[in-house]
Amino acid sequence: MLDHLRAAVRYGRTHHAAGYLAGLVVLATADVLFGSRELVLPLADVPIAYRHEIPVAYAVLPAATLHSPMADFEQGATGRYQHVRRVHLILVVVLTAAAQLGVEAASDSWPAGVAALRSVLIWAGVALLSARLLGITLSWVLPLVSILPLTFLQQNADGTDRWWDWTRQPPGALGCWLIAAASLTLGLMLFHLDRWTPRRRRSQPRPDEGDSIEGAPPGIEDTPTSMPR
Amino acid sequence: MIYAYWTELRRSALRWWLPVLVAADLTVLYERGRWWIGVWPQTSVAAQIPAFYFGPLCAALAAWSAGRASRQGMDEQLAAAARPRWQAEGLQLAGTASFGLAAYLVGIVVAAVTSAGSAGPGFLWPGYLLLGATVIVGCTAVGHALGRWSQSRIIAPMFGALVCFVLLGSLSGTLGFMVLVGPPDARVAYWPLATRLLLTVAAVAVAVSVPKPQLRLPRPAHRHYGCGQAFSATTAVMAFAGCLAAYATAGPIQVIRPMPADYPCTDTMPAICVWPDDQKYLPRLSAMASRLGELPAGQFTVPARFYEQGLRGSQYRNVDFTIPEGAMWEVATAISIQIVGETFPKACTGATDDDTAAFFHAEFELGTWLESRLTGAPQPSSVHGGPPGVDIQAIGRLIYTTQESQLAWVRQRMATIRNTTCA
Numbered sequence: 001m002l003d004h005l006r007a008a009v010r011y012g013r014t015h016h017a018a019g020y021l022a023g024l025v026v027l028a029t030a031d032v033l034f035g036s037r038e039l040v041l042p043l044a045d046v047p048i049a050y051r052h053e054i055p056v057a058y059a060v061l062p063a064a065t066l067h068s069p070m071a072d073f074e075q076g077a078t079g080r081y082q083h084v085r086r087v088h089l090i091l092v093v094v095l096t097a098a099a100q101l102g103v104e105a106a107s108d109s110w111p112a113g114v115a116a117l118r119s120v121l122i123w124a125g126v127a128l129l130s131a132r133l134l135g136i137t138l139s140w141v142l143p144l145v146s147i148l149p150l151t152f153l154q155q156n157a158d159g160t161d162r163w164w165d166w167t168r169q170p171p172g173a174l175g176c177w178l179i180a181a182a183s184l185t186l187g188l189m190l191f192h193l194d195r196w197t198p199r200r201r202r203s204q205p206r207p208d209e210g211d212s213i214e215g216a217p218p219g220i221e222d223t224p225t226s227m228p229r
Numbered sequence: 230m231i232y233a234y235w236t237e238l239r240r241s242a243l244r245w246w247l248p249v250l251v252a253a254d255l256t257v258l259y260e261r262g263r264w265w266i267g268v269w270p271q272t273s274v275a276a277q278i279p280a281f282y283f284g285p286l287c288a289a290l291a292a293w294s295a296g297r298a299s300r301q302g303m304d305e306q307l308a309a310a311a312r313p314r315w316q317a318e319g320l321q322l323a324g325t326a327s328f329g330l331a332a333y334l335v336g337i338v339v340a341a342v343t344s345a346g347s348a349g350p351g352f353l354w355p356g357y358l359l360l361g362a363t364v365i366v367g368c369t370a371v372g373h374a375l376g377r378w379s380q381s382r383i384i385a386p387m388f389g390a391l392v393c394f395v396l397l398g399s400l401s402g403t404l405g406f407m408v409l410v411g412p413p414d415a416r417v418a419y420w421p422l423a424t425r426l427l428l429t430v431a432a433v434a435v436a437v438s439v440p441k442p443q444l445r446l447p448r449p450a451h452r453h454y455g456c457g458q459a460f461s462a463t464t465a466v467m468a469f470a471g472c473l474a475a476y477a478t479a480g481p482i483q484v485i486r487p488m489p490a491d492y493p494c495t496d497t498m499p500a501i502c503v504w505p506d507d508q509k510y511l512p513r514l515s516a517m518a519s520r521l522g523e524l525p526a527g528q529f530t531v532p533a534r535f536y537e538q539g540l541r542g543s544q545y546r547n548v549d550f551t552i553p554e555g556a557m558w559e560v561a562t563a564i565s566i567q568i569v570g571e572t573f574p575k576a577c578t579g580a581t582d583d584d585t586a587a588f589f590h591a592e593f594e595l596g597t598w599l600e601s602r603l604t605g606a607p608q609p610s611s612v613h614g615g616p617p618g619v620d621i622q623a624i625g626r627l628i629y630t631t632q633e634s635q636l637a638w639v640r641q642r643m644a645t646i647r648n649t650t651c652a
Contacts, residue, residue: 023384030391039398050395057387064383137382144289144390148253148282153260158610 011084014068020092023061028103030054035107039151048151051108052167055116056143058100059123062092063131063139066191071136089191093124093184114171118180122166125183132190230320237324242294243287250286250332254279258336264555265340267347267509273354274411276340277361280333281407284364284397287329288372288389294325295376296385299441315461318377318437326369333365349508356417357408360425360482364406367429368393374436405482412551413504414539416486421479428476431469438465485539492540498522501564503537503552513557517603521564524602525636528643530571535564557604558612565599577651584649591645593619598639601628 012018035051066089068074074081097120105113123143130142154165161168166176238244257279265271295318298304307314341353372389379385397406405421439462494502495511497518503510521531538549548570550563569592579585593616601607607625608615615621627635 019381019384034395050398053394057391060383060387067383138293140289140383140387140390144286144387145249147285147394148256152257152282 011088014070015065015088016067017065020061020065024058024096024099027054027057028099031103032107035104048168051104051112051116052119053147053151055100055119055167056123056147058096059120060127060140060143062089062096062124063127063136065092066131067136086192089188093121096120096124111171115167115169118171118176119166121180122176122183125180125185125187128187128191230316233320234323237320238327241324241328243290243325243328246290247328247332250283250328251335253282254332254336255339257282258340262554266344267349268413268506269344269348269351270354270357270411270413270415270506272340272344272348273357274408276337276353277357277408279336280361280364281397283329283333284368285390285393287325287365288368288375288393289386291322291325291369291372292376292379292385292389293382294321295373296379296382298377299380300382314440314458315437318373319433322369322373322433322437325373326366329365329369330362333361347509349506351506354411354417356422357411359422360406360408360417363425363429364397367406367432368397370429370432370436374432374439377436378441408483410553412538412553413506414486414537415483418480418482418484421476421482424472424476424479425482428469428472431465431472434465435469438462485543488540494534499531499533499535501535502540504540507537507552510552510555514560516605517557517561517564520603520605524599525632525639528572528636528639529568531568532571535567556612558600558609561600561603562596564603565596568599569596573646575651577649580650587645588649590618591642593617594624595639595642597621597624598627598635601625
């Protein structure tokens with residue numbers, strides 16, 4: 001048991017556990033301090049409070065913890081490591097979402113907390129997508145870019161919120177939960193696929209000539225065809 | 230130097246983002262409102278607004294690019310280079326800012342071309358445009374500094390974007406880094422604008438000259454190295470503090486523009502006069518003035534001229550109309566308030582609360598009816614609210630009935646007002 005704990009601590013150290021927790025604390029503080037402040041936006045008829053946009057910063061944290069200074073070394077890990085990595089991601093997403101829910105519920109209200117939780121889930125998927133497209137350290141790019149439509153195009157002509165505006169729709173809006181499900185599914189799927197196809201292609205240009213052990217895909221027991229020879 | 234700058238541009242993390250930035254700029258420019266077209270100050274402000282989004286984005290990307298030295302382990306090599314470090318950093322910052330400014334410039338040119346056809350005299354107002362440019366460069370400097378000082382590849386960009394977002398978004402009203410509307414009776418104040426420019430220059434100086442803070446002090450043996458850097462860093466920080474103080478004491482960024490000597494009016498009776506910049510509204514205002522002439526004769530006292538705000542002395546500022554976002558309904562509101570005020574000049578507080586309520590209700594109803602008659606349509610759905618207790622739908626239907634029935638309705642309200650026993 002103690003060994004497991006030690007391994008977990010070591011794993012956490014390479015995956016920025018301290019930075020992640022510090023980030024959570026900073027964001028929670030910012031949330032409490034600035035959450036109800038309103039964005040002064042050029043053209044919005046409705047006030048957009050910061051608490052609607054702050055989940056984007058929370059949501060980048062889970063993807064950020066996937067980065068590791070030992071990434072090259074981890075590429076050669078066994079399937080056991082993939083299991084750990086999956087648990088890690090799910091745990092961190094749940095923890096982040098729970099933190100956001102708690103902070104929002106404490107500083108504003110439960111419905112606001114649920115809406116913020118939904119935002120975190122959506123943006124966490126977007127961040128995973130961004131991580132996959134641009135690299136793990138650039139996972140913040142797409143979530144940041146998504147602020148523009150969400151603060152600028154989020155209203156219908158009659159002044160109501162668009163159905164996809166997940167930051168301002170009420171917590172029960174079905175469309176936004178569907179977006180959350182789709183986004184998170186896409187993100188997790190990309191994360192899962194990440195470990196085999198592209199890396200194999202990158203390090204083994206032609207699978208037939210698979211003579212490089214260095215880039216051998218982990219998780220091999222799931223995919224016996226990719227067993228390095 | 231120039232070759233190094235071109236290399237920075239070619240290798241900038243932003244190079245593939247330029248089309249995205251331009252698309253964002255044009256979206257912000259056109260997607261939510263096009264009423265600014267044809268009014269130069271409003272066009273200038275509209276062209277400036279994309280800077281609100283470029284600022285945080287440039288901050289994040291500058292933080293990302295500035296971290297490349299520590300990411301690639303080039304810190305020592307840069308410190309030992311023949312060129313001073315600030316030149317390398319400055320070129321990198323310039324490269325990042327160039328992309329933001331380039332997209333911004335495209336937006337300005339497009340806005341100017343769109344406006345040129347229908348606009349009044351003058352051209353783009355450089356003050357507002359400079360303000361947007363300072364926001365972009367200043368945010369880039371903030372991001373660059375954070376990226377330089379922080380080891381993190383994710384916290385620095387996110388934090389840079391967050392800081393700029395909070396500074397621009399939450400406090401722009403009080404901090405005045407951005408201007409949201411450019412009415413023709415306001416202009417940019419020169420000294421506050423100058424302090425913002427200076428503040429941006431100082432922020433750039435801090436970003437390029439202040440190295441990553443080192444917790445470990447250098448050993449005494451090396452003390453004579455890097456004195457110049459220490460001096461320049463201290464100077465930059467002090468200059469920044471000075472500029473910050475100047476900026477804080479400079480006052481608001483928009484001030485009242487002096488009254489124009491000559492301004493266009495509609496050739497109707499009564500006439501409606503606007504700023505030369507707003508002359509594109511003259512046809513619509515003429516139509517409004519002619520609808521004003523169709524009101525039942527002898528009932529209302531109508532002033533001979535209506536003025537846009539700022540055309541006459543400051544005592545009329547609260548009386549004269551503005552054209553916010555080109556909304557004619559707002560013009561009609563101000564004009565009808567003036568008409569009701571002229572018709573019933575005596576202020577009256579009723580003897581009882583019920584009297585007062587009836588008095589104001591009648592005045593509000595008359596005002597709403599006048600607004601609908603002036604615009605020739607019921608209150609548009611984009612206008613929310615209205616005077617308390619007034620049935621806006623009923624009045625919207627009333628204006629399409631015969632003149633006689635409307636006259637009877639108006640006389641009824643006027644009788645209520647005249648018969649109120651004042652306290």
